[in-house]
Amino acid sequence: MKMLTVLTTVFAFSMSGSIFADGGPDHDGEAKRDHLRAQAQKICPVSGKPLGSMGKPIKVAVGEQKEEVFLCCQGCTQGQLNPQHWATIHSNIAKAQGKCPVMQKPLPSQPKWTIVEGQIVYICCPPCTKKIAADPETYLSRVDGYYSQTIK
Secondary structure, eight states, X not given: OOOOOOEEEEEEOOOSSOTTSTTOOSSOSHHHXXXXXXXXXXXXXXXXXXXXXXXXXXXXXXXXXXXXXEEXXXXXXXXXXXXXHHHHHHHHHHHHHOBOTXXXXXXXXXXXXXXXXXXXXXXXXXXXXXXXXXXXXXHHHHHHHHHHHHOO
């Protein structure tokens, strides 16, 4: 498992209402995608607390690949990622996604993952990575759809 310890670029994650409110935000775009991703992630990788329990989550980029994740509070921007929480987040994301966005079939029990425009995306096999790279928005939109179906 990859251990990430450096937190970089911090962005405030602002959205009306709770991040776990049914139906999510009423507008499209990056805020809606962030809302879905925070719901899929569920917990802070530093504290392990539920996202939304300490106010609006904070979007950060971590590691060499600039994976975007959410923290529960500003205080966690000074902390280190907990490997146990990181593993839980990966499990949460894989469960929320459920399907490979390329093959559109259930993910295997030990799916591979890749970073697409900062987002962790699970795939069924390494060749799917090349297809995603050729048309990332199509596949990120599919992942958003899978999250929306899973998170109700």
